[in-house]
Amino acid sequence: MGDIYSALVDIVxxxxxxxxxxxxxxxxxxxxxTLPHEPDYVVMxxxxxxxxxxxxxxxxxxxxxxxxxxxxxxxxxxxxxKGGIVLDMKRMDxxxxxxxxxxxxxxxxxxxxxxxxxxxxxxxxxxRHSIPDSPPIATVVGNAVIHGQGRLAQQYGFNSDxxxxxxxxxxxxxxxxxxxCSLSPYWFSRGAPLPDLTGLFLGWFGTTGVITxxxxxxxxxxxxxxxxxxxxDKGEQVPDILLRLVHTEMVEDLLxxxxxxxxxxxxxxxMLMYITGDTEEEMEFKxxxxxxxxxxxxxxxxxxxxxxxxxxxxPYLAMPSKDTTRFADVRKxxxxxxxxxxxxxxxxxxxxxxxxxxAEKYRLAYSTIGRVIAAGHCMMFAFAFSFNRADPxxxxxxxxxxxxxxxFSIEQGGVPWKPNVSEQKxxxxxxxxxxxxxxxxxxxxxxxxxIMNPGNWEMP
Amino acid sequence: MIKQYADxxxxxxxxxxxxxxTDYSDFNCPSYARFRFxxxxxxxxxxxxxxxxxxxxxxxxHLAEILYACTTCKNCAEQCPMRFSTDIVDWIVAAxxxxxxxxxxxxxxxxxAFLEDIYRxxxxxxxxxxxxxxxxxxxxxxxxDEYLLYVGCLGSYDELGQKMAKSVAALLTGAGVSFGILGxxxxxxxxxxxxxxxxxxxxxxxxxxxxxxTELGVKKVVTLSPHAYNTMKNSYPLLGGYFELYHxxxxxxxxxxxxxxxxxxxRAKVTYHDPCFLGRYNRVYDEPREVLRAIPGLELVEMxxxxxxxxxxxxxxxxxxxxxxxxxxDSPARLRxxxxxxxxxxxxxxxxxxxxxxxxDAVKVENLEGKVAVRDVSQVVAGG
Numbered sequence: 001m002g003d004i005y006s007a008l009v010d011i012v013x014x015x016x017x018x019x020x021x022x023x024x025x026x027x028x029x030x031x032x033x034t035l036p037h038e039p040d041y042v043v044m045x046x047x048x049x050x051x052x053x054x055x056x057x058x059x060x061x062x063x064x065x066x067x068x069x070x071x072x073x074x075x076x077x078x079x080x081x082k083g084g085i086v087l088d089m090k091r092m093d094x095x096x097x098x099x100x101x102x103x104x105x106x107x108x109x110x111x112x113x114x115x116x117x118x119x120x121x122x123x124x125x126x127x128r129h130s131i132p133d134s135p136p137i138a139t140v141v142g143n144a145v146i147h148g149q150g151r152l153a154q155q156y157g158f159n160s161d162x163x164x165x166x167x168x169x170x171x172x173x174x175x176x177x178x179x180x181c182s183l184s185p186y187w188f189s190r191g192a193p194l195p196d197l198t199g200l201f202l203g204w205f206g207t208t209g210v211i212t213x214x215x216x217x218x219x220x221x222x223x224x225x226x227x228x229x230x231x232x233d234k235g236e237q238v239p240d241i242l243l244r245l246v247h248t249e250m251v252e253d254l255l256x257x258x259x260x261x262x263x264x265x266x267x268x269x270x271m272l273m274y275i276t277g278d279t280e281e282e283m284e285f286k287x288x289x290x291x292x293x294x295x296x297x298x299x300x301x302x303x304x305x306x307x308x309x310x311x312x313x314x315p316y317l318a319m320p321s322k323d324t325t326r327f328a329d330v331r332k333x334x335x336x337x338x339x340x341x342x343x344x345x346x347x348x349x350x351x352x353x354x355x356x357x358x359a360e361k362y363r364l365a366y367s368t369i370g371r372v373i374a375a376g377h378c379m380m381f382a383f384a385f386s387f388n389r390a391d392p393x394x395x396x397x398x399x400x401x402x403x404x405x406x407x408f409s410i411e412q413g414g415v416p417w418k419p420n421v422s423e424q425k426x427x428x429x430x431x432x433x434x435x436x437x438x439x440x441x442x443x444x445x446x447x448x449x450x451i452m453n454p455g456n457w458e459m460p
Numbered sequence: 461m462i463k464q465y466a467d468x469x470x471x472x473x474x475x476x477x478x479x480x481x482t483d484y485s486d487f488n489c490p491s492y493a494r495f496r497f498x499x500x501x502x503x504x505x506x507x508x509x510x511x512x513x514x515x516x517x518x519x520x521x522h523l524a525e526i527l528y529a530c531t532t533c534k535n536c537a538e539q540c541p542m543r544f545s546t547d548i549v550d551w552i553v554a555a556x557x558x559x560x561x562x563x564x565x566x567x568x569x570x571x572x573a574f575l576e577d578i579y580r581x582x583x584x585x586x587x588x589x590x591x592x593x594x595x596x597x598x599x600x601x602x603x604x605d606e607y608l609l610y611v612g613c614l615g616s617y618d619e620l621g622q623k624m625a626k627s628v629a630a631l632l633t634g635a636g637v638s639f640g641i642l643g644x645x646x647x648x649x650x651x652x653x654x655x656x657x658x659x660x661x662x663x664x665x666x667x668x669x670x671x672x673x674t675e676l677g678v679k680k681v682v683t684l685s686p687h688a689y690n691t692m693k694n695s696y697p698l699l700g701g702y703f704e705l706y707h708x709x710x711x712x713x714x715x716x717x718x719x720x721x722x723x724x725x726x727r728a729k730v731t732y733h734d735p736c737f738l739g740r741y742n743r744v745y746d747e748p749r750e751v752l753r754a755i756p757g758l759e760l761v762e763m764x765x766x767x768x769x770x771x772x773x774x775x776x777x778x779x780x781x782x783x784x785x786x787x788x789x790d791s792p793a794r795l796r797x798x799x800x801x802x803x804x805x806x807x808x809x810x811x812x813x814x815x816x817x818x819x820x821d822a823v824k825v826e827n828l829e830g831k832v833a834v835r836d837v838s839q840v841v842a843g844g
Binding site: 015016018020021022023025026027031042044070071072088090091112114115117118119121122135136137322323325326328329332333334335336388389390 | 467470471472473474475476477479480483484485486496497498499504507508510511516517518520522523526541542543544788
């Protein structure tokens with residue numbers, strides 16, 4: 001072990017390696033409920049070449065290697081299940097290029113969504129990216145690897161859909177570029193017109209390689225942005241309302257919340273629609289279109305637009321949303337976790353009912369959030385439960401509730417998002433065996449020594 | 461002195477907002493920016509404190525370094541989205557005080573030396589000089605004087621701090637202000653002692669000052685250091701010491717408004733570094749800027765991070781002496797002077813003797829001498 005430490009120090013320098021208890025403790029757990037497991041080393045590389053050397057060392061020594069970004073998935077995906085080395089990628093923090101005309105940004109693996117947002121606002125105010133609601137320390141790469149969704153999800157899909165090129169250190173130590181950048185200086189396409197190989201790394205949670213650079217598509221940043229809120233009290237009507245809003249093609253982000261707090265919204269489905277424009281006329285036109293598309297719900301008194309005072313608007317408009325994080329303090333205990341399956345829109349009412357049932361059964365504080373993805377092709381539905389980290393009984397109840405939620409999701413035709421290890425097993429049990437065999441083949445081909453984030457996507 | 465922190469500290473979710481300024485442009489937690497392991501962020505620190513309280517992590521030299529590398533700059537309190545945000549720094553200070561009792565003798569050696577030197581010598585700079593050796597010709601406070609100029613340890617013993625003290629004293633004298641210093645009778649204000657968790661020594665120092673001020677009939681205190689300003693304004697009343705507190709930049713501002721101070725004209729581009737204990741702790745942002753703007757010929761430019769988003773020089777919690785964040789290109793003071801150089805400022809104006817010494821040293825290491833001059837606000841006013 002001492003030799004490995006020295007070898008790591010030789011690669012990145014003493015300052016950027018730790019095998020001390022404090023780092024092992026902290027990097028062995030995340031804010032969710034997955035049981036902790038400590039790494040042997042935490043290393044902070046600065047360059048792809050350093051990553052290469054570390055991967056080669058891990059291969060020689062057969063040591064597990066877990067790449068980590070912000071570590072905010074909450075489902076234990078970067079908890080090193082079998083110890084080894086955690087690669088904290090946040091020192092690779094350069095924004096390499098913004099191509100204004102082809103509208104993409106190339107970032108290193110440690111660039112956070114917060115820093116990217118700030119950089120674009122300051123230097124390219126006409127461009128923006130799809131920023132997720134996870135805290136600003138979430139990395140662009142980490143979020144793409146878990147198929148995160150951002151504020152442009154309704155229009156453009158998962159953040160992984162917006163990737164337009166990757167640089168990856170393969171588990172054997174070679175550096176590989178995927179997409180147009182494999183033969184061109186431009187990173188405008190992840191695949192087309194070539195075979196799309198980025199899928200070998202997105203959604204794999206670092207089990208097939210270490211992404212060191214990523215290109216992300218950018219979109220127009222309009223001068224004005226506003227939020228409208230529509231309230232309805234019948235869950236069955238929500239899918240239709242959402243689809244009507246999608247049909248207008250006026251909404252860039254579309255969310256539906258159902259939660260017991262604040263009391264003024266209790267019992268209501270609270271739909272948030274975000275619109276943008278360059279002129280007041282454009283904004284007014286969009287508002288009118290949205291009003292008109294839901295007019296008959298208003299007339300039948302099944303729903304209505306809520307007047308949103310400025311003080312309430314500002315947290316809605318904040319990117320990322322601090323309110324999402326505040327849910328962790330509902331139980332005054334610093335914890336929440338959610339099961340966030342990707343589901344068909346039509347199933348929304350069943351999922352809300354199931355959340356209420358679970359909250360009652362396990363005596364939990366809950367919140368639900370639905371985010372429409374890619375023009376209504378699917379939605380992310382979060383069964384979110386807050387817990388007190390000082391209350392082991394409550395933590396156990398949340399864990400059981402989330403496990404039941406994951407089973408329910410799969411039974412209902414949904415697919416758990418960023419699944420924890422036990423949810424991954426559930427998925428693999430139900431997956432088409434040929435698909436599973438293909439996944440296994442991919443994994444074995446890319447990572448023959450099985451060093452990459454072992455424990456995750458471990459096929460039988 | 462929050463002892464209930466043990467029942468609260470687990471509420472941190474470790475979301476990481478504490479690492480940033482409001483616009484997320486860079487890391488704004490000085491120890492995280494320096495060390496980059498999550499353990500050195502406020503969230504990491506609070507989780508480790510909780511682990512220590514639960515017995516999951518034992519006290520160690522490394523844990524001590526992590527805990528004392530926090531400069532208590534309050535960026536975390538400013539950015540944390542939770543309702544308990546205002547308590548975070550108090551939790552860290554309370555944990556240090558707990559540690560002081562439970563792990564006595566196992567603090568970082570520099571912290572131990574800092575506290576011992578104050579206990580033995582009355583200052584953390586290892587000086588055996590008289591406290592007023594610098595102050596020849598400066599009047600001692602006498603009953604009836606309007607202001608007591610509280611100079612503090614850096615003003616009394618540090619070469620740059622002494623220049624700053626002389627400069628402030630000269631401006632006040634020139635403006636006809638009725639003031640005096642305590643000279644040899646002044647005691648350390650105890651600010652850093654408190655932040656490092658040594659409550660008993662803090663109480664002793666504070667009471668000594670309170671007693672002396674009261675004996676002399678002091679009503680108004682003007683301080684050189686924002687640290688002293690903060691502790692005398694916010695902690696001394698808890699020990700029975702009620703005085704009207706001013707930071708010297710506030711007094712200069714008042715004198716300017718009253719026409720009693722005529723700044724020397726100068727041709728320079730100046731940027732102002734908000735000290736944490738004046739800015740985030742006490743919301744004094746405008747007066748120092750008003751003073752600088754009043755100087756004919758001076759152009760005031762802002763750094764990317766200013767006011768409530770100011771980036772700490774790395775000197776808080778005694779680090780201007782213990783210097784637990786030094787030794788790297790990413791040491792906060794070095795990051796800060798590079799930031800000051802970006803808008804091509806000729807002068808980096810400060811309002812704290814701690815910032816003055818930290819940033820002056822950083823200018824040397826960064827080879828920015830002759831490009832950026834670090835001066836305190838009074839020196840800029842005086843045309844120095």
